[in-house]
Amino acid sequence: MEIVLGRAGIWLAALLLAVMAIAAAADTGFAIHMGIVAIACGIGLWVTLSKTDYSAIARGIIRAPADQTRYDDDPVRWGVIATVFWGMAGFTAGLFIALQLSYPLLNLGLEWTTFGRLRPLHTSAVIFAFGGNALIATSFYVVQRTCRARLAFPGLARFVFWGY
Numbered sequence: 001m002e003i004v005l006g007r008a009g010i011w012l013a014a015l016l017l018a019v020m021a022i023a024a025a026a027d028t029g030f031a032i033h034m035g036i037v038a039i040a041c042g043i044g045l046w047v048t049l050s051k052t053d054y055s056a057i058a059r060g061i062i063r064a065p066a067d068q069t070r071y072d073d074d075p076v077r078w079g080v081i082a083t084v085f086w087g088m089a090g091f092t093a094g095l096f097i098a099l100q101l102s103y104p105l106l107n108l109g110l111e112w113t114t115f116g117r118l119r120p121l122h123t124s125a126v127i128f129a130f131g132g133n134a135l136i137a138t139s140f141y142v143v144q145r146t147c148r149a150r151l152a153f154p155g156l157a158r159f160v161f162w163g164y
Contacts, residue, residue, distance in 0.1 A: 004052045011045035071144045072151045075161045079137025086133055090125030093118055136164055 018038035025031035097118045100106045107114055140157060144150060151157045 004048065007048045008045055011041050011048055015041035015045060068150060070150070072154050072157065073141075073144075075151075075154075075157045076137050076141045078161060079133050079140065083130060083133040083137055086125055086129035090122055090130050093122040093125060097122055132164055136161060 015038055018034045018041055021034040022031050097115050100115050
C-alpha cells in the first residue's frame with residue numbers, strides 16, 4: 001500500500017507543481033507545455049490508482065515479483081521493433097531523396113519535398129533513431145548475457161528506452 005501511496009503522491013505533487021507553473025507562466029508556450037505535463041501527471045495518477053487491486057492489499061496478498069531466473073528481454077524486444085521501424089523510415093527517405101537526384105520530377109514542385117528539406121530527415125532518422133535504438137537494444141541484450149544476470153533496475157531500463 002505504501003508503494004501505491006508513494007507513486008500517487010509523486011504524481012499528485014507533479015500535477016500540483018504543473019498547475020502552479022501554469023498559473024505563474026509568463027508566456028503562452030510555457031503554459032501550454034505545463035498543461036501537457038499536468039495532463040500526463042493526471043493520467044499517471046489515474047492509472048496508478050485504478051490499476052491497484054485494493055482487495056488483495058487488504059487481504060495481505062502481495063503480487064509475486066518477476067521471475068528472477070529469466071532475462072528481462074522486454075526493452076530489447078521494444079528496441080528491435082523501434083530499430084526496424086526507424087530503419088525502414090530512414091532508408092525509405094534516403095531512397096526517395098536519391099531518386100530525386102536522378103529524377104527531378106519527384107520534387108513534385110513543392111518546397112517541402114526538395115532534397116535540402118528531406119536530407120536532414122534521412123540523416124536524423126538513420127543516425128539517431130535507427131542507430132541509437134540499435135545501440136540501446138544491443139546494450140540491454142549484451143549486458144544481461146555477459147553478466148549472466150537480469151538488469152539491475154528494470155524500471156530504469158524502461159525509462160532509458162522510452163526516454164530516448
